[in-house]
Amino acid sequence: PGSSEGTSLASEILQRFRELQMDHTWTESLYLPHIQDRPSQLLMYVSLQGGVVYANYGRPEDFKWLKREDVSVAGCVVVMRVGGGVSFAEKVWLAEKNGASGALIYPDPADVPQDPRRLGLNTHTVHLGSGDPFTPGFPSFNHTQFPPIQSSGLPLIPALPITATVASKLLSNGRRVQMSVQNVMKPILLNNIFSSLEGRVEPDQYIILGAQRDSLGPGAVKSGVGTAILLELARTFSAMVKKGFSPRRSLLFVSWDAGDFGNVGATEWLEVQPQQIQTKPNLSVYQNNCLTFDLPLTGLSVHASPEGCGLLQSGPGSHGAACGHTAGWTYPFINTPLDSVSRLQEVLGGRLGVTGRSLGELVGEMVLRLAHDHILPLRITSYAQTVLQFSAQLNKHSAELGLSPQWVFSARGDYSRAAETLQRAIDYSDLHEPTITRFYNTRIMKVEYYFLSQYVSAVETPFRHVIHGRGNHTLSALTEHLGLLTSDPGRFDESSFRRQLALFTWTLQGAANALNGDVWSIHNMHPV
Numbered sequence: 001p002g003s004s005e006g007t008s009l010a011s012e013i014l015q016r017f018r019e020l021q022m023d024h025t026w027t028e029s030l031y032l033p034h035i036q037d038r039p040s041q042l043l044m045y046v047s048l049q050g051g052v053v054y055a056n057y058g059r060p061e062d063f064k065w066l067k068r069e070d071v072s073v074a075g076c077v078v079v080m081r082v083g084g085g086v087s088f089a090e091k092v093w094l095a096e097k098n099g100a101s102g103a104l105i106y107p108d109p110a111d112v113p114q115d116p117r118r119l120g121l122n123t124h125t126v127h128l129g130s131g132d133p134f135t136p137g138f139p140s141f142n143h144t145q146f147p148p149i150q151s152s153g154l155p156l157i158p159a160l161p162i163t164a165t166v167a168s169k170l171l172s173n174g175r176r177v178q179m180s181v182q183n184v185m186k187p188i189l190l191n192n193i194f195s196s197l198e199g200r201v202e203p204d205q206y207i208i209l210g211a212q213r214d215s216l217g218p219g220a221v222k223s224g225v226g227t228a229i230l231l232e233l234a235r236t237f238s239a240m241v242k243k244g245f246s247p248r249r250s251l252l253f254v255s256w257d258a259g260d261f262g263n264v265g266a267t268e269w270l271e272v273q274p275q276q277i278q279t280k281p282n283l284s285v286y287q288n289n290c291l292t293f294d295l296p297l298t299g300l301s302v303h304a305s306p307e308g309c310g311l312l313q314s315g316p317g318s319h320g321a322a323c324g325h326t327a328g329w330t331y332p333f334i335n336t337p338l339d340s341v342s343r344l345q346e347v348l349g350g351r352l353g354v355t356g357r358s359l360g361e362l363v364g365e366m367v368l369r370l371a372h373d374h375i376l377p378l379r380i381t382s383y384a385q386t387v388l389q390f391s392a393q394l395n396k397h398s399a400e401l402g403l404s405p406q407w408v409f410s411a412r413g414d415y416s417r418a419a420e421t422l423q424r425a426i427d428y429s430d431l432h433e434p435t436i437t438r439f440y441n442t443r444i445m446k447v448e449y450y451f452l453s454q455y456v457s458a459v460e461t462p463f464r465h466v467i468h469g470r471g472n473h474t475l476s477a478l479t480e481h482l483g484l485l486t487s488d489p490g491r492f493d494e495s496s497f498r499r500q501l502a503l504f505t506w507t508l509q510g511a512a513n514a515l516n517g518d519v520w521s522i523h524n525m526h527p528v
Contacts, residue, residue: 006214006257010191013213013255016231017195020238022253025195030268031187050075050101052170052177057084058091058105063098074099077177079167081108083332092159102179103159106167112332190257192265195234197241199250199371201434205441207370208252209233209363210266212259218340221331223259225344229360230255236364247371260335374431375440380447380515381423383467384416387508390479394501397485401494407505414512422515443515450511455503466507472496478504 010027017025053073056062058080066073078095080103086094088105095103158181162170170177193213199205211226218224234253241247258264331347333339345352369377391412394405422443429436452464453473463469471477478500484492 007191009213010193010255010257013227013231014193017193017234017253020195020234022195022234022238023198028192028194028269030190030192030265050077050176052077052079052175053100054078054171055080055095057081057086058094058103059084059086060094063094066098072099075101077102077104077170077179079104079106079162079170081106081111081167082335083108083111088159088335089155092155092157096155096157100157102157102177103155104162104167104170104177104179105159106162106164107332107336108167109164112336112338190265190268192257192269193255195253197237197247197251199248200246201248202438202441203250205249206252207247207249207367208254209367210254210256212263213255213257213265214260215339216260216335217337220339220341220344222334222339224341225356225359227255228356229363232360233364233367237367248374249371251367251371374437375426376444378444378447380444381416381419383447383451384412384419386467386475387412387415390475393479393482397482400485401497403498403501408501408508411505411509411512415508415515418512418516447511447515450514451507453503453507454510455507466504472500473503473507475504 014025014027053066053071053076055066055073055078058078062080062084063073073095078098078100080091080095082088082105091105092103158179160179160181169175196206209230211230212223213227215222215224230253237245237247237251254266256263256265256269259266331344333343333347341352348355387408391405391408394403394408397403398405422440426440429440431437448465451466453461453466453469456464456471456473458464461469461471461473463471464473466474478497481492481497481500
């Protein structure tokens with residue numbers, strides 16, 4: 001962010017949007033505290049802080065394996081390799097959670113082919129959250145001053161990227177290491193670029209198609225493919241409108257800045273647009289890290305505003321969409337200097353053009369449906385099945401805990417019935433009546449909002465969704481805690497578990513009640 005290359009690319013995209021002569025084109029700017037330079041240093045061969053422990057990919061199961069083998073990471077610097085389905089931020093967070101004093105991450109030649117072995121990593125974000133980490137939960141713009149606060153997702157231990165050669169030296173001969181990280185911060189200007197086509201029936205409801213513009217290196221996959229598809233879809237839909245196509249809902253094409261630093265551009269814009277965006281039913285398709293997951297090409301994430309959690313067809317990963325390429329392998333060069341167009345073309349066997357076109361057609365078809373269909377194609381019944389699986393596990397331990405799963409089953413049943421009732425009402429309604437379709441779409445889009453926990457702070461817990469979020473309030477945390485009864489009974493905290501279960505159940509019941517709402521009044525909505 002803030003580089004001359006980034007500024008030049010932003011200007012080029014803005015010019016491309018203007019040439020399309022869509023209904024509106026504009027730029028919105030904000031400021032982000034950023035590292036001025038990189039005086040960080042790694043002082044090897046100094047016996048000070050502690051020993052070095054290797055933790056493979058730094059996954060939860062890797063740290064569990066170390067514990068089973070009586071290898072403590074407390075007070076040690078943990079060395080982890082890139083990959084394993086765990087982001088840099090998660091690796092550092094797990095290392096800190098297990099008591100490590102520092103974290104080092106390197107690209108292993110077994111995962112990332114390198115010649116020479118001195119291939120390093122670009123500096124990468126380790127913020128386990130989204131947006132400006134120094135203004136969590138509220139916007140950062142125009143140098144607005146806030147009380148000193150930082151996101152709970154920022155690590156409290158130092159973390160650095162290193163080369164495979166350095167990692168090999170550190171892991172040999174029982175070396176000890178001291179880490180020193182000294183960051184100098186300064187505000188930099190970020191620019192999000194927008195262009196829109198107004199909807200003809202529901203212009204105040206938006207389908208937001210966004211792509212990350214920045215990258216920590218050449219970024220062919222990290223941002224290049226997504227940006228290319230964004231521009232091509234903007235050109236395509238603009239041409240369709242000029243030939244007579246009328247989208248039902250507004251289309252908003254966005255080039256987001258600072259995506260590699262916790263999706264700052266997208267998050268801060270959403271935080272500063274509470275009335276225009278967050279209180280209305282909208283959909284966002286976010287393209288990022290395209291071509292990095294296996295076939296079939298159905299990994300696109302579509303999430304509901306305002307909080308960025310929802311699904312049309314859910315893919316792995318974080319906020320960004322996951323889009324497949326070729327079965328049997330993954331692209332290992334993201335966030336390295338090897339993420340180049342020539343490397344991507346080589347890896348794809350010269351099929352970059354064909355693959356990119358297929359991906360663009362997939363995204364375009366989804367956007368077309370979201371913009372044109374009378375009823376948004378989202379499955380609101382899927383969460384009931386997810387909760388049912390947890391309920392079955394809870395039922396196995398109910399006698400042991402002296403805890404009846406009745407309330408969870410009841411809340412899950414209420415939600416399932418409300419979702420099915422709404423779906424039946426949709427099936428038997430006149431979907432050509434704008435008032436009726438708007439009513440149903442508002443209900444559908446609000447489902448994701450209902451699943452945001454009201455019992456945790458947005459400042460301390462940026463991902464509040466009880467299904468897709470992260471933290472003790474989530475269903476995954478409940479499931480993990482329940483699993484301790486079998487794997488490690490001594491660590492199971494019944495009092496804490498009961499509280500977790502109660503808060504989750506109340507959230508689920510609230511979602512059921514809100515979804516049910518006043519569905520019966522639909523009969524009064526037909527025109528007289």
